[in-house]
Amino acid sequence: MRARVPVVLHRARGRTAELVTFRGLPDDGEHLACLVPARDPRRTPLARLHSECLTGDVLGSAHCDCGPQLDESLALLARHGGVLLYLRQEGRGIGLYNKLDAYLLQRRDPGTDTFEANRLLGRGADERDYLTAAVMLRTLGLHRVRLLTNNPDKVGQLRAHGIDVTETLPTGVHRTPENTAYLEAKARDGHHLPAHRPDTEVPA
Numbered sequence: 001m002r003a004r005v006p007v008v009l010h011r012a013r014g015r016t017a018e019l020v021t022f023r024g025l026p027d028d029g030e031h032l033a034c035l036v037p038a039r040d041p042r043r044t045p046l047a048r049l050h051s052e053c054l055t056g057d058v059l060g061s062a063h064c065d066c067g068p069q070l071d072e073s074l075a076l077l078a079r080h081g082g083v084l085l086y087l088r089q090e091g092r093g094i095g096l097y098n099k100l101d102a103y104l105l106q107r108r109d110p111g112t113d114t115f116e117a118n119r120l121l122g123r124g125a126d127e128r129d130y131l132t133a134a135v136m137l138r139t140l141g142l143h144r145v146r147l148l149t150n151n152p153d154k155v156g157q158l159r160a161h162g163i164d165v166t167e168t169l170p171t172g173v174h175r176t177p178e179n180t181a182y183l184e185a186k187a188r189d190g191h192h193l194p195a196h197r198p199d200t201e202v203p204a
């Protein structure tokens with residue numbers, strides 16, 4: 001660990017979070033943990049692994065569901081406490097410019113989905129791995145978590161790297177006309193897309 005920096009977050013309903021930086025992570029990236037103290041420390045902590053999406057997280061692009069998922073995670077952390085790992089894995093690991101090239105490719109050929117577009121660019125369909133996330137969790141002393149995700153690969157990889165995922169909590173499905181094709185491609189890739197998740201309530 002390198003530093004723990006207290007910051008008040010508007011997007012977590014004004015709660016104070018600790019932003020944690022790390023030294024010597026496996027991929028040498030500048031990944032960030034955002035820790036909000038748990039309301040009930042006896043419960044297994046909530047964790048969200050959020051892959052960076054500059055277009056969705058910062059600019060509010062409607063092309064994907066990353067922005068609403070980030071807001072949803074921060075609202076849950078504000079309510080229950082837990083940790084959000086902000087992983088610098090833009091474009092499922094291919095980087096921002098390549099992701100935007102993939103957007104262009106899909107615009108030219110609307111039959112191409114996000115995963116195929118990656119392959120047409122000579123990249124893996126999803127280049128993310130979660131070893132670094134597991135190391136971050138362990139460094140924070142979080143060996144068991146309840147994971148907020150619809151992506152079975154995150155659960156499988158975290159477990160393979162020694163993190164005890166005791167429960168998987170689905171994220172909401174933030175469907176818009178613009179991101180429907182994107183969500184359908186995710187479902188074909190094995191993501192669970194629950195029809196509905198009540199609100200920011202997590203079973204206590």
Ligand SMILES: Nc1nc2c(ncn2[C@@H]2O[C@H](COP(=O)(O)OP(=O)(O)OP(=O)(O)O)[C@@H](O)[C@H]2O)c(=O)[nH]1
Nearest residue numbers: 051052053064089090091092099102114149150151
């Ligand atoms: N290559 C590529 N990456 C994209 C595209 N749209 C969004 N992304 C990236 O996808 C990542 C988010 O992954 P998702 O597949 O939405 O969700 P997930 O993290 O696998 O799963 P959840 O935990 O259920 O949210 C972010 O890094 C985005 O930058 C796209 O069209 N092409």
Ligand SMILES: [Zn+2]
Nearest residue numbers: 053056064066
């Ligand atoms: Zn996105």
